[in-house]
Amino acid sequence: MAKNISNTYCSIHSLREGSGICIKCHNPFCSECLTRFDGINYCKECLEKITSKESKKRFSSSFLKTFFLILFSFCIFLLTFYLAGKIALENISEKQIEETTDKKD
Numbered sequence: 833m834a835k836n837i838s839n840t841y842c843s844i845h846s847l848r849e850g851s852g853i854c855i856k857c858h859n860p861f862c863s864e865c866l867t868r869f870d871g872i873n874y875c876k877e878c879l880e881k882i883t884s885k886e887s888k889k890r891f892s893s894s895f896l897k898t899f900f901l902i903l904f905s906f907c908i909f910l911l912t913f914y915l916a917g918k919i920a921l922e923n924i925s926e927k928q929i930e931e932t933t934d935k936k937d
Contacts (some may be wrong), residue, residue: 835913836855840860840863841860842860842865843859843861843865843875844862844865845862845864845865848862848864849862850862851863852866852873852874853865853873854866854873854874854878854922855872855873856874856875856880856881856882857875857877857878859875861873861875867879869882869883908928908936
C-alpha cells in the first residue's frame, strides 16, 4: 500500500515537504534528497548501497571473464606447440627411416 506523502516532510530537511519515498527504506524525502536510479526513487544512503553492490557484481563478472579468457588462450598456446612438436617428430622419424634404409642398401 502506498503512503500518502502530502502531509509528510523530508527525513533530512524537516522543514521541506516530502516529494517522494525511497523504495528501500520507505522514508519520505524532498526532491533534493531523492535520486531516480533505473526509474526508481532512492535516498542517498540506499543508492550508495545499491551502486556498491552493482560495482561488486561487475568486478567479479569481469574478473571471471578475464580469467577464463587467459585460461583458454593458454590452452590454445599449449595445443599449438603440442601439434607443432608432433608434426616435427613425424618428419624427423620419416627422415631417419629413409636414412637408415639407404645405409642398408
